[in-house]
Amino acid sequence: MNQRDTVHDIAVVGGGAAGTLTALRLLHHAAVPVRIWLINPGPAGRGLAFGTEAPHHLLNVPAGRMSAHRDDPGHFTRWLGDRAGEHDFVPRGLFGRYLADSLAEAGHRADAPDLIRVHDRVVGLTHRPAATGAPLRLRLAGGQSLDFAAAVLALGNFAPGTAWAPPALRDSAAFLADPWTPGALDAVPEDRDVLLVGTGLTMVDMALSLRRPGRVVHALSRHGLVPQPHATVPVPTVAAPDLDALAAGAGLAGLRRAVLCHIARCRRVHGDWRAGVDSLRSVTSALWQQLPPADRARLLAEDLRLWETHRHRIPPVSANALRAAVDADQVRTGRGTVAGAEPAGPPGGGLDVRLDDGRRLRVGAVLNCTGSEVNLTRVDDPLVTELLTTGLGTPNPIGGGFLTDPDGRLRPADSLTPAPLWTLGSLRRGSLLETTAIPEIRCQADDLALLMLDRAALALAGEGAPAR
Incomplete structure (x- = not known):
């Protein structure tokens, strides 16, 4: 046409x-x-x-x-x-x-x-x-x-990438490759523990949806870092720092030092580290673009996850609900990666998942919460x-x-x-x-x-x- x-x-x-x-x-x-x-x-x-x-x-x-x-x-x-x-x-x-x-x-x-x-x-x-x-x-x-x-x-x-998942896990009916697919959570057995791979924002949503008495929701990632909460009261608005003050031309090492000093200074002056992190929002892209390619790759590998847990925060009510679920042993978060998986018993019996440290988990479903590809x-x-x-x-x-x-x-x-x-x-x-x-x-x-x-x-x- x-x-x-x-x-x-x-x-x-x-x-x-x-x-x-x-x-x-x-x-x-x-x-x-x-x-x-x-x-x-x-x-x-x-x-x-x-x-x-x-x-x-x-x-x-x-x-x-x-x-x-x-x-x-x-x-x-x-x-x-x-x-x-x-x-x-x-x-x-x-x-x-x-x-x-x-x-x-x-x-x-x-x-x-x-x-x-x-x-x-x-x-x-x-x-x-x-x-x-x-x-x-x-x-x-x-x-x-x-x-x-x-x-x-x-x-x-x-949809989240699945390259991290062993073939036996990817091929299993108990693996939810994209938990945001409409109706995906309907396939999670009501009476089984669950494994969430990834501990970011999607994990928080899925853990709060799946928590219940008698079930443990295991949430693991390479770093084990969970998003930080927003403050319970509005934090002060702080002007963006000058790019030169952040050592934009000093490479990744200089940028790390300058950012940490800026956030520490904001915490001392304003009483909350969040004011410092939020003040960097308008200059983050410029700082990223001024790094040479090798430093950008290092930042992604070494710094991004820690930055994201502080930059992309969760509401206080969500943080409180997650904390209560952890205290009730309905949710367990930590570090770990999936090394292997195999069927647990007869068809429909879930999965035995082997972690990189040798631990084993028997779960009814594994949800891919690793974030968008x-x-x-x-x-x-x-x-x-x-x-x-x-x-x-x-x-x-x-x-x-x-x-x-x-x-x-x-x-x-x-x-x-x-x-x-x-x-x-x-x-x-x-x-x-x-x-x-x-x-x-x-x-x-x-x-x-x-x-x-x-x-x-x-x-x-x-x-x-x-x-x-």
Whole structure:
């Protein structure tokens, strides 16, 4: 199918938080004849993070910092009304509904451009540099093809990787490769212990869902580190430190020293280390980009997990519930990796899991809580596979995601013409490091919306969109 060339057609591929925010900001800013196409098989705003309806699956950021609009920080709390205050951690499903409502509201404005919802999945993409007006052709799972002037890939988080799991574990029916798959927890036997591999944010959600008297939920990871809690009262806001003060040019060793000194100073002055960690948010990507590649790789291997447990914290109520479950011996956390697994008794009898230190656990299910796969060469997604195969997208060698320009445009393989393709969120992890939370994604979405509309204005004026 080919659209008419009377307007500038922009595709947003993916309807989770990143895609919804991008479409929302395109609708908000549009002042030229454009059509916004939101292509996603499911409902807008839900995605992996915000599709859950469990009341104990809470936002990890207070409501006052979760507005969809960076120029209107109180938008979400106004939408909440008397349901919660700006310092509250509300259920994630509630935020998903907020995103959907915000998109619908923006689309209903009298001067809003057309928003076309396509409930399908993009499985392939062709770049036709010589095509006038619409050089991108997207192929959908249903067989349809659509042509666009530009596209934003908002593919969100992929399923956890399974390369760590021994073959016998991967092949077992008792292995839940992606615990966020709808209905996955229904397969966990009610009367058996459970093993969660990974001790990050997903572990917290799953442990709180599966804890109960008579069951032990074992949660293990290579480091055994668990996310830190948010403070019970708001911490002071501290200005971002000067980059030079953080020894940005002194390599990883100098950066480590400077960051630790900065956080220690904030703890002395303000009484809480969280103020220091939060003050680094606006400069984290710049610090990451100034490190040489070898230091970036070392940071990922040696520092990232400790940083993430302090940077991406859990609500106090979740921390208290997890602590109570640990005290009641319903949850046990610690260090360990899976060395092997074999069936325990007759079919349906669960698994005997052998750990690297020789311990053995008999469990009814093993849940993969290791986090989203970031190595795109291991992602089972036909669109990603085709982008890598054709060279229109290149995997970032350090940190994962796509290799991108500073504005999020995909860098193709050498000698290929760059396609009018941009991305945001987790797919920019290797370029930005800090790129998965809503406060970062909403800014990326807004910047991309303005960029897309500037290009549309130039094209519609007959001047052509810039090459880069």
